[in-house]
Amino acid sequence: MCRSPGSFVCPLVLTTLENDDRGFCEGFTGSDASSASSVQQDIRDSSTERGLERDLRRFGDARRNESIYMTELQELSRWWRSLNVVRGELNFARDRLVENYLWAIGFTFQPELWRNRKAITKINSFITTIDDIYDIHGTLDELKLFTNSIKEWNLATTEQLPDYMKKCLTTLFNTMNDIASSFSKEKELDILPCLKRMWADLCKAYFIEAMWYHNGYTPTLDEYLDNAWVTISGICVLTTAYCLSDDLTFEAIKSLEFYPPIVRYSCMLFRLYNDLGTCTAEIQRGDVPKSIQCYMKEKNVSETAARDYIKCLIKIYWKKLNKEHTISSKYVESFRKVLVDIPRTAQCFYQYGDGYAEPDHETRERIICIIIKPISL
Numbered sequence: 001m002c003r004s005p006g007s008f009v010c011p012l013v014l015t016t017l018e019n020d021d022r023g024f025c026e027g028f029t030g031s032d033a034s035s036a037s038s039v040q041q042d043i044r045d046s047s048t049e050r051g052l053e054r055d056l057r058r059f060g061d062a063r064r065n066e067s068i069y070m071t072e073l074q075e076l077s078r079w080w081r082s083l084n085v086v087r088g089e090l091n092f093a094r095d096r097l098v099e100n101y102l103w104a105i106g107f108t109f110q111p112e113l114w115r116n117r118k119a120i121t122k123i124n125s126f127i128t129t130i131d132d133i134y135d136i137h138g139t140l141d142e143l144k145l146f147t148n149s150i151k152e153w154n155l156a157t158t159e160q161l162p163d164y165m166k167k168c169l170t171t172l173f174n175t176m177n178d179i180a181s182s183f184s185k186e187k188e189l190d191i192l193p194c195l196k197r198m199w200a201d202l203c204k205a206y207f208i209e210a211m212w213y214h215n216g217y218t219p220t221l222d223e224y225l226d227n228a229w230v231t232i233s234g235i236c237v238l239t240t241a242y243c244l245s246d247d248l249t250f251e252a253i254k255s256l257e258f259y260p261p262i263v264r265y266s267c268m269l270f271r272l273y274n275d276l277g278t279c280t281a282e283i284q285r286g287d288v289p290k291s292i293q294c295y296m297k298e299k300n301v302s303e304t305a306a307r308d309y310i311k312c313l314i315k316i317y318w319k320k321l322n323k324e325h326t327i328s329s330k331y332v333e334s335f336r337k338v339l340v341d342i343p344r345t346a347q348c349f350y351q352y353g354d355g356y357a358e359p360d361h362e363t364r365e366r367i368i369c370i371i372i373k374p375i376s377l
Helices: 011-017 030-044 049-083 097-107 111-137 140-152 163-187 192-214 221-231 234-243 250-254 261-277 280-284 291-299 303-327 333-350 362-372
Strands: none
Touching: 049 097, 049 111, 097 111, 097 333, 111 140, 111 163, 111 192, 111 234, 140 163, 140 192, 163 192, 192 221, 192 234, 221 261, 221 291, 234 261, 234 333, 261 291, 261 303, 261 333, 291 303, 303 333
16 A cells, blocks of 8 residues: 555545545545545645645654554553463464554544553454454353353452463453553543443353354354344444543443444444455354355355345445434544444455455555555655
8 A cells, every 4th residue: 555645644544535446435424525525635736835735744744653653563562472362372362463553543543542542452452362262262161151250350250261261361351450540540430340341242242153153053144243243342442442532521431321323333334344354264263154154044145145235234334324423422523433433444454355364465564554664755
């Protein structure tokens, strides 16, 4: 992905805007349409003196952001290595810290959202590890105990679990406690109950998928999606973004509604984009059938027909999300933005296949371009 000095918007979002096979409308709210027009006008004006001044300012902003991202990633790398989670008995789990940080940039690229980026990267790293425990390694009895330990948030309930599960839970609990404690010291607000709730809901949904897999059951599309909008883990990103907002108040925590329609629509789009890009190897290694396979079996149709149907669902859910986004004004702007940036980033990651499970091509280039390789005029 090549960037010109005249197009210094978040590179992941920019890729979505440049994706010609969908046009601009699906992933755009009303205000974004005018922003896209502005970006196009900026590019047309790039040869003017005013355009040059603007480009130089953007260049400076982009270089500053790149430096911030590199510093944060170095800090997170030291943190992840110090935990030593995906080693020993957990060496089957995917080690995707850098990719997880790239996701976090896509959700919260603004420099002032550093707290969100760091927390989301840490949470995503544990999501990947725990997802692999449910998909690959754990027996159904072990996973039932593991799910209950998450629900109870109590290490005393882990005595019957294998050591690698105990290690994962210990580091997870400590990390979430650290995130909540740091925020509490600064804001005097307790967000730990919210973090506990999102993990309990996620692992409950993971366990349902594990039961389907171990029993050889292929759900209907509706059954699958009713659970899969949770297992895609968007609820963790959105809950974290909400709880770590600079504008968070005690009243906002008290009145937090878990997973209203606008959250479900955002997560559903995340899920559908993921399923379109999921590689066959992902399913063969122990993952449950995705929406495409569920629809193929339920309706006895070809993969092409199933993919076309999922694409129609994506259009439907973008309309629902845009409508809710337009009429929902009770949320702070930073949270409202993440609601639409989640599916935008997902569309970017999965438009050429599974850019997360197989991060050797476009994802690698984006990491180099956004974080590692300095921007030059």
